Amino acid sequence: MTSIDSAGLKRMFDAIAAAIDADKDRLCQLDGVIGDADHGIAMALGFGAVRDALASLDLSAIEPTILLNTAAKSFLNAVGASSGPLYATAFMRGAAAVKGKAILEDADIIAMLRAMAQGIQDRGKAELGEKTMVDAWLPAAQAAGAAQEAGKTLLESLETALAAAERGAEATKNMIAAKGRSSRLGERSLGHMDPGAASAVTIVKAMRDSLA
Numbered sequence: 001m002t003s004i005d006s007a008g009l010k011r012m013f014d015a016i017a018a019a020i021d022a023d024k025d026r027l028c029q030l031d032g033v034i035g036d037a038d039h040g041i042a043m044a045l046g047f048g049a050v051r052d053a054l055a056s057l058d059l060s061a062i063e064p065t066i067l068l069n070t071a072a073k074s075f076l077n078a079v080g081a082s083s084g085p086l087y088a089t090a091f092m093r094g095a096a097a098v099k100g101k102a103i104l105e106d107a108d109i110i111a112m113l114r115a116m117a118q119g120i121q122d123r124g125k126a127e128l129g130e131k132t133m134v135d136a137w138l139p140a141a142q143a144a145g146a147a148q149e150a151g152k153t154l155l156e157s158l159e160t161a162l163a164a165a166e167r168g169a170e171a172t173k174n175m176i177a178a179k180g181r182s183s184r185l186g187e188r189s190l191g192h193m194d195p196g197a198a199s200a201v202t203i204v205k206a207m208r209d210s211l212a
Contacts, residue, residue, distance in 0.1 A: 001106055006059045006066075023198075043079075050070075050074050065098055065099045113144050131175035131177040132194060135169065147160040162208050169201050173190075
């Protein structure tokens with residue numbers, strides 16, 4: 001059984017910020033094909049702002065909910081593009097899912113992940129198959145939930161989530177974009193991975209590496 005406190009969640013966000021920063025150029029290249037070529041920059045700005053905001057908190061005095069709500073506010077303030085409200089909603093939903101808990105155990109982490117994915121889907125009003133980050137986030141959350149309910153460890157559950165996210169992102173190559181700027185391309189969006197789905201994989205991988 002894993003026990004994650006606010007300091008552990010801060011380390012998770014630090015790991016995500018580092019992973020996104022390292023992946024920034026690839027994400028911009030993916031976005032350059034079907035978008036404005038700025039997705040990597042926006043994500044790096046957002047998670048960099050989260051990292052900086054969390055660095056000033058007294059982690060011994062706050063619960064994970066406060067940390068997640070701080071992450072939501074700082075990401076939204078830093079990113080005006082579509083990913084800003086989506087990830088802000090994700091973190092606020094995650095905060096609500098673990099409200100009142102000082103220590104997060106395996107089931108709490110998975111509940112947080114599922115709430116984040118649902119928040120992204122609700123805010124973006126996207127369904128599976130529309131070539132968005134939902135195509136990676138939703139399968140990841142569903143797979144993590146199923147694994148946890150089957151008695152798997154947190155590491156096993158997050159490994160399953162990562163594999164599902166990777167499959168989901170890969171599948172976006174065979175989809176026609178139905179949301180956002182890339183939807184203007186119609187069938188020309190075929191053959192290209194959605195950058196939001198690609199960054200979702202990077203985030204889930206960093207969560208696996210840091211939490212488990």
